[in-house]
Amino acid sequence: MLHIPLMLAALAAAQSPRFDTDTTVSVSQGSRLRLQNQGGDITIRTWDRSQIRIQAEHSSRASVQVDTRGQAVEISARGRGMGLATVVDYQLTVPTWMALDVGGMYAEISIDGTRAPVKAQTLEGNITLKGGADQVTLTTVNGFIDVTGARGRVHLNSVSEDVRVTDLEGELIVEAVAGDVDLRRISARSVDAQTVSGDVTFEGRLADGGSYLFTSHSGDVTLAVAEGSNATINVASANGDVSTSFDLRSERQSRRRQSYRLGSGSATVDVETYSGDLSIIRPSELRPRREADAERKGEREDDADEERLERRLEAKFKKLERGERDHDRQGEIER
Amino acid sequence: MHSEWTDLLSEYLDDELDAVTRRRVEHHLAECQSCAAVLNDLRRIVAVAPGYQGSNPSTELWPGIAAGIEARRVVTLPRRTGARWRELIAAGLLMAAAGAGATWYWVRGTVPAAGPVAEPPVLTAATPAGLNSARYDAAVAELEETLAANRARLDTATVRVLEQSLRSIDQAIAEARAAIQRDTANAYLNGQIAVNMRKKLNVLRLATRAIASET
Numbered sequence: 121m122l123h124i125p126l127m128l129a130a131l132a133a134a135q136s137p138r139f140d141t142d143t144t145v146s147v148s149q150g151s152r153l154r155l156q157n158q159g160g161d162i163t164i165r166t167w168d169r170s171q172i173r174i175q176a177e178h179s180s181r182a183s184v185q186v187d188t189r190g191q192a193v194e195i196s197a198r199g200r201g202m203g204l205a206t207v208v209d210y211q212l213t214v215p216t217w218m219a220l221d222v223g224g225m226y227a228e229i230s231i232d233g234t235r236a237p238v239k240a241q242t243l244e245g246n247i248t249l250k251g252g253a254d255q256v257t258l259t260t261v262n263g264f265i266d267v268t269g270a271r272g273r274v275h276l277n278s279v280s281e282d283v284r285v286t287d288l289e290g291e292l293i294v295e296a297v298a299g300d301v302d303l304r305r306i307s308a309r310s311v312d313a314q315t316v317s318g319d320v321t322f323e324g325r326l327a328d329g330g331s332y333l334f335t336s337h338s339g340d341v342t343l344a345v346a347e348g349s350n351a352t353i354n355v356a357s358a359n360g361d362v363s364t365s366f367d368l369r370s371e372r373q374s375r376r377r378q379s380y381r382l383g384s385g386s387a388t389v390d391v392e393t394y395s396g397d398l399s400i401i402r403p404s405e406l407r408p409r410r411e412a413d414a415e416r417k418g419e420r421e422d423d424a425d426e427e428r429l430e431r432r433l434e435a436k437f438k439k440l441e442r443g444e445r446d447h448d449r450q451g452e453i454e455r
Numbered sequence: 456m457h458s459e460w461t462d463l464l465s466e467y468l469d470d471e472l473d474a475v476t477r478r479r480v481e482h483h484l485a486e487c488q489s490c491a492a493v494l495n496d497l498r499r500i501v502a503v504a505p506g507y508q509g510s511n512p513s514t515e516l517w518p519g520i521a522a523g524i525e526a527r528r529v530v531t532l533p534r535r536t537g538a539r540w541r542e543l544i545a546a547g548l549l550m551a552a553a554g555a556g557a558t559w560y561w562v563r564g565t566v567p568a569a570g571p572v573a574e575p576p577v578l579t580a581a582t583p584a585g586l587n588s589a590r591y592d593a594a595v596a597e598l599e600e601t602l603a604a605n606r607a608r609l610d611t612a613t614v615r616v617l618e619q620s621l622r623s624i625d626q627a628i629a630e631a632r633a634a635i636q637r638d639t640a641n642a643y644l645n646g647q648i649a650v651n652m653r654k655k656l657n658v659l660r661l662a663t664r665a666i667a668s669e670t
Contacts, residue, residue, distance in 0.1 A: 225665065226610070243665045244613050261661055262616045279658055280616040293475070295654065297620040312475040314650055316620075316627050331475050335647060337627040356643040358634045376640045390482070392647055394631060 139211075141176040141184040147193055152219035155195045159207040159226045161245070166216040166233035173213040182206040216251075228263075237272075246281075264299065282318065300339070315339055319396070323406055326351045328386040340396045343389070344406040350383035353400065357393045364400040457483070460490050464497055478646060485645030591652060598659035605666045617662050624655045 147170055155162060160178070176184050178197060187194045197208040214220070216235045223229075223241040231238060234251040238258070246263040249256065252270040264281040267274065272290045276283050282299040285292060289307045296315035303313060306324030313320050314335040322334060323344040332351075334341045340360075345351065355362055355378045362378060370378040380400070391398050401409075460483045466472050467480050484491045606614050628651050631644040 243661075244610060259661065261658075261665065262613055277657070277661075279620045279661065291473075293473075295657070297623055297654065297658065310473070310475050312478065314654075316623050316651065316654070331479075333475055333478055335650065337630070337647065337651070358631075358638075358641050358644065374640065376638075376643065390479075392643060394627065394634065394644065394647065 138177055139175045140178050140180065140182075141174060143184075143186070144171050144173045145186055145188070145193070146171050147188070147215065147218065148191070149217065151188075151191045151193050152221065153193050153195070153212075153214055155210065155212075155222045157197070157208055157210060157222070157224035157227055160209045160224065161228040162210045162212070162222050162224060162230070162240075163228075164210075164212045164214055164220065164222070164231040164234070166218075166235075166251075167213050168216065170215050171213075172215075172218075175211040175213075176208050178208040179206055182208060184208065321406070321410075323403055325349070326382075326387040326389065328384075330387040332387065332389040333392075334390070335392045336396045337394045338396055339393070340399070341391050341393060342399045342401065342406070342409070343391070344401050344403045345382065346403060348383060350386040351381075351389050352385040352387070353380045353382065353389040353391065355379070355391045355398050357391075357396070357398065359395040360393045360397045362398045362400075365402055365405060366400060368400065457487065457490055460484075460487070461493050464490075464494050467494070468497060478650065481649045482643065482646040485649075486642055591656070594656060595659065598656070598663050601663045601666065602659060605663075608666055609662070613662075613665075617658065620658055621655060624651050624658070627651050628655075 149170060153172065172186075172193065174184060174186065174195060176197070178184070179199075182197050182199050184195065184197050187196070195210070195212075197206050199206045214234070216233060218234070219237045220231065220234060221239045222231075223239075224245065225242070226244045227242045228245040228248075229240045229242055230246075230248045231240065231252070232248075232250045234249075235253050237255040238249060238252045239255075240247050240249070240257075241259040242263060243260070244262045245260060246266070247258045247260050248266045249258060249270065250268045252267065252272070252274070254272040256267070256270050256272060256274040256276075258265050258267065258275075259277040260281075261279045262281070263278065265276050265278045265283045267276065267284070267288065268286045270285070270288050270290065274285070274288060274290060275293045276285070277295045278299055279297050280299060281296075282302065283294050283296050284302040284304070285294065285306065286304040288303075288305075291310040292303070292306065292308050292313070293311075294301050294303070294313040294315075296318055298317050299315060300318040301313045301315050301320045303311070303320075303322045303324060306322065307327070308324070309327045309330040310332070311322065311330075312333045313322065314333075316337045317339055318336060319339040319342070320334045320336050321342045321344070322332070326332065326345055326349045328350050334343070343353070356376055358376060364380070366382065368380040368382070371381055460480060463472060463476065463480050467477065470477075472480065484494060602617070609617075628648055631641075631648045631651070634641045635644050635648075
């Protein structure tokens with residue numbers, strides 16, 4: 121097992137000082153940003169200026185390029201003379217209106233304050249987004265997704281870890297495999313949340329005429345719905361049970377299917393599990409459950425965080441080593 | 456047959472529905488044999504239409520019919536501006552109305568000329584209506600092969616996560632299939648199988664895309 125403090129120190133020594141690149145470029149209204157980063161983190165903040173400030177940490181043998189073609193602004197990094205990808209940690213400040221399309225192999229992606237469409241994809245790393253509008257699409261293979269305050273059509277996909285969405289307005293699709301899906305204060309006419317082995321928790325407003333679908337194969341589904349909601353809740357489960365704090369009677373009952381009506385039944389809520397249970401509760405009942413869950417998960421998450429950090433550092437080292445090797449090889453060829 | 460569902464089948468085949476609607480359609484198809492039969496008819500028409508190469512039969516009606524079909528010789532259905540599949544079926548019905556000869560020509564005389572046409576999948580309890588099992592298996596096999604051949608290019612932690620995820624999905628699919636076979640009251644699980652099969656494809660695509668960008 122690698123020792124994290126030593127790795128951090130070595131990594132700091134291996135990399136050049138902070139902000140090897142620090143430049144600001146003007147952009148025209150409506151431009152969009154594209155950044156593909158092979159290795160390294162991407163942190164984006166926003167401001168009201170029509171400019172992008174690019175600050176980046178990287179090896180002295182790397183350089184950052186900004187290519188503007190029409191409405192597209194593309195940022196990329198190259199190892200000098202080689203055209204090879206390198207490890208770069210970006211810190212960008214962009215206009216709030218600027219559409220973002222960012223991605224990386226081993227990258228933490230963090231975006232704060234945008235009011236524009238966002239597309240972000242990483243293989244290994246978390247994605248944190250505050251804001252986002254119109255169309256938001258986030259994908260990570262090995263990392264969690266945390267979205268706050270997005271507006272519009274939001275599509276989130278995490279293979280291995282949890283997805284949390286807070287204060288969303290619009291339409292939401294969440295796909296997970298092993299992680300939990302935790303939806304808080306959601307105001308959406310359409311929600312499709314599915315995971316294979318994680319739990320699904322929905323807390324929010326069920327819009328009249330809205331359409332909601334919650335699926336987990338082996339995890340539990342919890343719906344925290346406000347008193348006075350109008351929804352028809354259809355439940356299908358092979359082995360799961362249904363419990364509710366509301367005074368609900370099953371309107372149509374078969375061996376595997378039950379249907380409940382809240383108020384006028386206007387919204388359609390479909391819940392499907394194979395072995396997971398469904399709870400229909402009031403929002404006030406959710407907090408104690410969340411606290412208990414957080415306590416239970418606390419230790420596990422600490423371990424997971426440490427393991428994730430270690431993995432990412434290891435991956436960065438690999439990238440650095442590979443870059444070094446490629447550079448040496450190129451040097452030999454040139455000599 | 457339920458028109459509120461069949462109206463969506465054209466877009467469903469073109470994969471133009473949003474995820475929630477698509478899943479609702481799949482759920483309905485898993486349980487409604489008559490709508491599933493319409494989907495299969497539609498698939499047959501779509502499969503045959505691109506391959507039509509026949510010559511005109513000796514009937515005055517045929518040129519008009521053929522022109523109608525010719526206009527729809529596309530691999531995927533055109534974007535929906537109405538219930539296009541209905542038009543295609545209507546063309547078939549018109550052929551039937553034109554006489555047995557035209558129908559025979561359509562069914563017998565034209566298909567062999569275009570080579571073998573794959574029989575659309577028949578809806579069964581273990582085969583979700585929205586998925587062509589053979590094509591799915593082939594796509595998964597190809598992606599798995601790519602992943603296996605290139606796994607050394609990915610970080611070991613990433614490979615581990617991918618493999619665990621794929622195992623979880625496979626297990627969920629297997630459990631759902633077994634549950635349906637044990638108890639047909641679980642037919643709703645067809646929808647979940649379809650979702651998880653798609654999920655598996657997506658995970659494999661993500662992995663292979665990552666490999667592509669790595670190289």
